[in-house]
Structure formats: C-alpha cells, structure tokens
Amino acid sequence: MNTAMGSTAPRPPALRGAGLAKRYGTTTALDGFDLVVESATVHGLLGPNGAGKTTAVRCFTTLTDLDEGTAAIDGIDVRRDPAAVRERIGLVGQFHAVDEALTARQNLVLFGRLSGLSKTHAHERSAELLDAFDLTDAADRAVSGFSGGMRRRLDIAASLVLTPAVLFLDEPTTGLDPRGRATVWQAVRDIAAAGTTVLLTTQYLDEADQLADRISVMDHGRVIAEGTPDELKARLGGDRVQVVVADAGRADAAAASMARAAGAEASVDLDTRTVTVEVANGAATLAPIVRALDADGIAFDDLVLRRPTLDEVFLHLTGPATSAEPRLEPR
Amino acid sequence: MTTTTSTLRGAPVRRGHRPNALREGALIARRDVLHWVREPWGIIFGLAFNFMLVLMFGFLFGGAIALPGGGDYLQFLLPGMFALTMLFGLESTMTAMAEDAGRGITDRFRSLPISSASVALGRALADLASSALSLAVLMLGGLVIGWRPTTGPAEIALGVVLLLWLRFALLWLGIFLGLRLRGSGAVTAVQVLVWPIGFLSTVFVSAETMPGWLGAIAEWNPVSATATAARVLFGNPTGATSGWLAENAVLAASVWPLAITLVFLPLAAGAYRRLRR
Ligand SMILES: Nc1ncnc2c1ncn2[C@@H]1O[C@H](COP(=O)(O)OP(=O)(O)OP(=O)(O)O)[C@@H](O)[C@H]1O
Ligand SMILES: [Mg+2]
Numbered sequence: 001m002n003t004a005m006g007s008t009a010p011r012p013p014a015l016r017g018a019g020l021a022k023r024y025g026t027t028t029a030l031d032g033f034d035l036v037v038e039s040a041t042v043h044g045l046l047g048p049n050g051a052g053k054t055t056a057v058r059c060f061t062t063l064t065d066l067d068e069g070t071a072a073i074d075g076i077d078v079r080r081d082p083a084a085v086r087e088r089i090g091l092v093g094q095f096h097a098v099d100e101a102l103t104a105r106q107n108l109v110l111f112g113r114l115s116g117l118s119k120t121h122a123h124e125r126s127a128e129l130l131d132a133f134d135l136t137d138a139a140d141r142a143v144s145g146f147s148g149g150m151r152r153r154l155d156i157a158a159s160l161v162l163t164p165a166v167l168f169l170d171e172p173t174t175g176l177d178p179r180g181r182a183t184v185w186q187a188v189r190d191i192a193a194a195g196t197t198v199l200l201t202t203q204y205l206d207e208a209d210q211l212a213d214r215i216s217v218m219d220h221g222r223v224i225a226e227g228t229p230d231e232l233k234a235r236l237g238g239d240r241v242q243v244v245v246a247d248a249g250r251a252d253a254a255a256a257s258m259a260r261a262a263g264a265e266a267s268v269d270l271d272t273r274t275v276t277v278e279v280a281n282g283a284a285t286l287a288p289i290v291r292a293l294d295a296d297g298i299a300f301d302d303l304v305l306r307r308p309t310l311d312e313v314f315l316h317l318t319g320p321a322t323s324a325e326p327r328l329e330p331r
Numbered sequence: 332m333t334t335t336t337s338t339l340r341g342a343p344v345r346r347g348h349r350p351n352a353l354r355e356g357a358l359i360a361r362r363d364v365l366h367w368v369r370e371p372w373g374i375i376f377g378l379a380f381n382f383m384l385v386l387m388f389g390f391l392f393g394g395a396i397a398l399p400g401g402g403d404y405l406q407f408l409l410p411g412m413f414a415l416t417m418l419f420g421l422e423s424t425m426t427a428m429a430e431d432a433g434r435g436i437t438d439r440f441r442s443l444p445i446s447s448a449s450v451a452l453g454r455a456l457a458d459l460a461s462s463a464l465s466l467a468v469l470m471l472g473g474l475v476i477g478w479r480p481t482t483g484p485a486e487i488a489l490g491v492v493l494l495l496w497l498r499f500a501l502l503w504l505g506i507f508l509g510l511r512l513r514g515s516g517a518v519t520a521v522q523v524l525v526w527p528i529g530f531l532s533t534v535f536v537s538a539e540t541m542p543g544w545l546g547a548i549a550e551w552n553p554v555s556a557t558a559t560a561a562r563v564l565f566g567n568p569t570g571a572t573s574g575w576l577a578e579n580a581v582l583a584a585s586v587w588p589l590a591i592t593l594v595f596l597p598l599a600a601g602a603y604r605r606l607r608r
Binding site: 061062063064065083086087089091093095096097098099100101102106110111113114115116142158 | 350355358359361362365366369370434435436438439440441442443444445606607608
C-alpha cells in the first residue's frame with residue numbers, strides 16, 4: 001500500500017488484518033483471520049467463548065505477536081512500527097485494567113501523563129472525562145469500591161485520554177446490567193460520532209446490531225460471515241414470531257393462519273404447543289398475525305417476538321452439514 | 332453522558348512523541364507512592380515485622396548465641412537484619428509484578444506509546460525507594476535499642492550502598508520471577524522459599540558455628556556476603572575469624588549482586604518481551 005503518494009492516494013483502512021494466525025501450543029486461537037474496517041465506522045466482532053476475539057484484539061494492539069499474517073492500523077504495520085500503532089489506538093480490554101488502589105482521578109491523571117500530557121493538562125483532561133462518564137461524584141474514591149458499571153466507564157475513559165484513531169473495546173458490556181449496558185452503548189455512539197473508528201467485540205447479536213455499521217462473525221479463529229447487520233439478518237432469516245396456543249389440538253390451524261398472515265412458512269412444536277414463523281420484519285407482522293388468529297378463533301397463552309439467538313446465528317452460518325461434529329458446544 | 336461527543340472532539344491528539352523511559356518510569360513508580368499513602372499498613376506491618384525479628388533474636392535468643400571471635404550479639408545482628416530486609420524485598424517486587432501482569436494493568440501500560448523499559452524501571456525505582464526507607468527506619472530503630480556503628484561516615488555510607496546494591500540485583504530476579512510465575516501457585520512457593528534462603532546465611536549466626544557443609548553453603552549465600560560486608564563497614568563484629576569471606580567481604584558483596592544483575596536483568600527483559608507471546 002502506498003501512503004506516501006500525497007493527498008490523491010486513497011486513505012488506508014483504519015484496520016486491516018490479512019491471514020492472521022496465532023497458536024498457543026496445540027490451540028489455534030487465530031486461523032486465517034481477515035478483517036478490514038473502514039475509517040470512522042463501528043465494526044462488531046461477534047463470536048462465542050474461545051472464538052479468538054480477544055486474541056485478534058491483542059494482535060492489533062501490539063500486545064501479542066502474530067505467528068502469521070499482517071495487521072495494520074491506519075496503514076501502519078503492527079510488527080514493523082508498534083510504537084506508531086500505540087500512538088493511534090485506545091484499548092479497553094476484556095478485563096479491567098485500572099489500578100484498583102488508586103482513585104478514578106489518579107488513574108486518569110496517571111494515564112494522561114504517561115500519554116505525554118503535562119500535569120496541568122492531565123488534570124484538566126481527567127476532570128472532563130470524569131464529567132463525561134458520570135464519575136465526578138466518585139472521582140476521589142478508590143476504584144476497589146466501584147461497581148462493575150463504574151469500572152467499565154472508567155476503563156473506557158482511561159483509553160480516551162488522547163483521541164485514538166481506533167478504539168478497541170473487548171466485550172465492553174459483558175456483566176453489566178441493562179442500565180450500564182445502555183450507558184456504554186451511548187458512549188460508543190458518541191465516540192464514533194466524534195470520528196474515532198471502533199472495533200467492538202461482543203457475544204450479543206443485538207449489541208452488534210445496535211452499534212455496528214458492519215459485523216464480522218467469527219468462530220474457531222476465523223471470520224465465517226461479514227456484512228451489515230441487515231445483510232446478516234437477512235441471511236439469518238430475520239425475526240421469529242412465536243405463539244403458544246392454548247390447545248395443542250389447534251396448533252396446526254394456528255400454523256396455517258400465521259403462515260397466511262406472515263407470508264412465510266410456520267413450524268410447529270407440539271411438546272411446547274409453540275408455533276414459530278420466521279419473518280424479515282417482526283414488528284410489522286405482529287398485528288396481522290394477532291388479527292388472523294383472532295379471526296380464526298384460536299386462543300393463545302403467549303406471543304413472543306424475538307431475534308435469532310447467537311446459537312441460531314451459528315447453526316445457520318456453519319450449517320448442520322458442514323462438518324460431522326457439531327461446531328457449537330451445548331451450553 | 333451527554334457531553335461525551337464534545338469532550339472527545341476537544342481531546343488532544345499526539346503523534347511522533349519520543350518515549351522517555353526515565354520520565355515514564357518515575358510516573359509509574361509514583362503509583363506505588365500513592366498506594367503507600369492510601370494504604371500505609373502494608374509498609375508499616377513489614378517494618379514492624381522486621382523489627383520484631385530484631386527484638387526476638389537480639390533479646391530472646393541473643394543471650395544464648397556466642398560469637399566466634401567475640402563481640403556483642405546485637406551489634407552482629409543488626410547489619411544481618413539490614414541484609415535480610417533487602418532479601419525480603421524480593422518478595423514484594425515479585426508479587427507486585429505478578430499482580431500487575433495478572434490484572435491487565437501491565438497490558439494497559441504495554442498498549443501505551445511509552446518506552447518498553449518504563450514498566451520495569453518504575454518497579455525498580457519504587458522498590459528501591461521503599462527498601463531505602465525500610466533500611467533507614469530499621470537503622471534508626473537499631474540505634475534506639477543500642478546498635479552502634481563505630482566507623483566513619485565514608486564507611487557507613489559504603490555499607491548502605493552495598494546493602495542497596497544487593498536490593499538492586501534482587502529487583503531483576505523479582506521481576507523475572509513475577510513475570511514468569513504469575514498466576515500460578517509458584518509465587519507463593521517463592522515467598523516461602525525466601526525464608527530458608529534468609530536463614531541459611533550468616534544473618535543470625537556465624538557460619539563457623541554450623542556443621543562444615545552447612546557453613547560452606549551459608550558462606551556462599553549472597554546475603555551473607557552483604558551482611559558480612561555491612562558488619563565490616565559499620566565496625567561491628569563479623570562472627571568470622573578466618574576464611575575467604577572474612578577477608579574479602581566487601582569484594583564479595585560487590586561481585587555477588589553484579590553477577591545476579593548480569594544474569595537476571597537480561598532474563599527479566601526477556602520475560603517482559605515474552606508477554607507478547
Ligand atoms: N495466552 C494464552 N495461552 C493459551 N491459550 C490461549 C491464550 N489466549 C487465548 N488462548 C486460547 O485461544 C483461544 C481463543 O481465545 P480468545 O481469548 O481469543 O477467545 P475469545 O473469543 O476472546 O473468548 P471469550 O468470549 O471467552 O473472551 C481459546 O481456545 C483460548 O483458550
Ligand atoms: Mg475474549
């Protein structure tokens with residue numbers, strides 16, 4: 001790639017990984033992993049436990065050496081110039097990486113000064129970040145007494161002392177309650193709006209759906225699907241509308257009326273008296289389904305609209321016939 | 332959270348900055364100082380423990396311990412305790428290094444555009460400072476209970492330097508062990524092993540009162556070299572009437588830490604690089 005060709009040269013992607021491989025003994029953590037993230041976008045890296053998400057993030061952030069392949073941030077090779085890469089990235093690791101015994105403010109000032117800010121500037125910047133992340137009241141308390149959500153916010157704030165070109169967030173909402181999750185989501189949106197490229201790993205499809213411009217689904221160290229949330233959802237068959245009929249004997253009748261209302265095939269599970277129909281846009285088909293059931297005089301106990309689960313994503317993407325052994329361990 | 336976007340837009344961007352290991356090391360070391368201020372009990376307890384050992388050996392067992400070559404046991408004991416305190420510092424270096432690496436804070440430092448030497452340098456500065464402080468307190472405590480150096484300021488200063496020189500050497504051993512053994516029970520094993528190493532020396536008793544083979548081991552212990560050199564330089568009884576160490580204590584106390592440093596400084600640097608694996 002030619003970056004020294006003046007303003008006419010195309011801007012390199014914010015993040016580029018080609019053929020990344022990383023082995024730990026007999027475990028293959030990355031196995032031909034490819035990723036391109038355009039500048040100023042949010043990219044979701046979605047995968048189950050052990051898929052290799054953290055390893056990929058660590059390779060891009062110069063923490064772990066690659067066995068094979070090339071990784072670059074803003075066109076800068078992580079192996080050739082790790083120092084320049086470190087100037088351009090911010091990392092919020094999967095596990096908290098702040099000093100527990102210090103206060104929130106002391107942590108931010110420390111990281112600010114290590115990033116080259118003067119003492120005064122580091123204090124100003126810390127105050128701004130504490131304010132932006134709702135930590136001003138707790139600023140001078142030791143982090144060891146913080147809740148999970150507060151720690152997470154401090155962790156994110158600590159990686160924004162300088163404006164990173166690329167921010168890595170490794171499972172930033174795992175273990176947070178819904179309110180904590182919403183706060184982190186808003187922070188990610190704000191960070192992206194300010195022009196920072198974000199790579200976000202997650203185990204939750206809805207999180208990637210909410211935040212990401214594009215999503216890479218990974219498993220066993222490689223990307224098995226890539227696209228916008230809509231593209232992926234279309235491949236996954238969209239939403240599910242499930243109805244639990246009051247009388248198992250009417251399940252087939254319910255399936256017929258739901259199929260008619262949704263314009264898609266319905267499946268029946270007699271054991272749970274559940275009729276399921278897959279639709280592209282669940283919210284829009286909900287009312288027609290209810291009206292159809294009502295018109296046909298079918299009583300139901302429960303009605304759910306849900307997204308495909310991560311399990312379903314994987315079952316769909318890997319396909320039951322791709323290998324003899326199941327690719328997802330039962331949970 | 333409403334102000335985040337503007338906060339980010341106003342954020343500083345810095346490129347092409349030159350890492351400065353000394354400045355960054357000092358900043359990282361300052362973290363330890365903040366720890367001491369917030370939670371001083373660790374240090375206070377450590378000092379109290381060392382002083383308790385002095386009192387126990389000096390007054391409880393001291394009466395029953397006769398020194399070859401004569402001399403007051405308390406005058407013999409104190410320089411030994413100074414050397415032992417330097418050895419005990421190994422434990423805190425190792426534990427701090429292992430904890431930081433295990434908790435991800437080392438990874439955060441490693442993801443910053445700072446010199447790769449600054450993490451170890453920060454540890455070294457902080458631990459040397461805390462050991463110097465411990466040494467000063469122990470020396471003052473010793474003076475209170477009757478320990479008396481009998482030489483001039485130059486010799487006393489050299490004695491202090493040699494004690495800290497041992498501590499300096501053990502920094503690299505501690506950093507190496509902390510990085511390599513982190514997260515395993517082995518850290519606890521080393522914490523326990525420090526004890527027999529400390530006792531298998533001339534810190535508490537003269538090597539000449541031990542069975543021959545044991546005495547030989549004790550004389551070759553680097554802690555003994557520093558303890559004996561400190562006794563010589565402070566003008567205290569050495570408990571050694573003959574032998575190579577008795578005559579060359581200052582040389583031994585200079586060479587041992589040098590050898591340890593030459594071996595373990597590269598190993599510590601290698602262990603730090605190995606974090607990338
Ligand atoms: N330092 C290491 N030593 C040995 N094996 C490792 C190491 N780091 C990762 N692995 C292995 O590599 C594989 C991928 O791990 P990784 O942590 O990248 O997955 P992940 O997608 O982040 O999982 P999770 O969702 O649980 O965080 C796993 O099988 C893991 O056990
Ligand atoms: Mg992970």
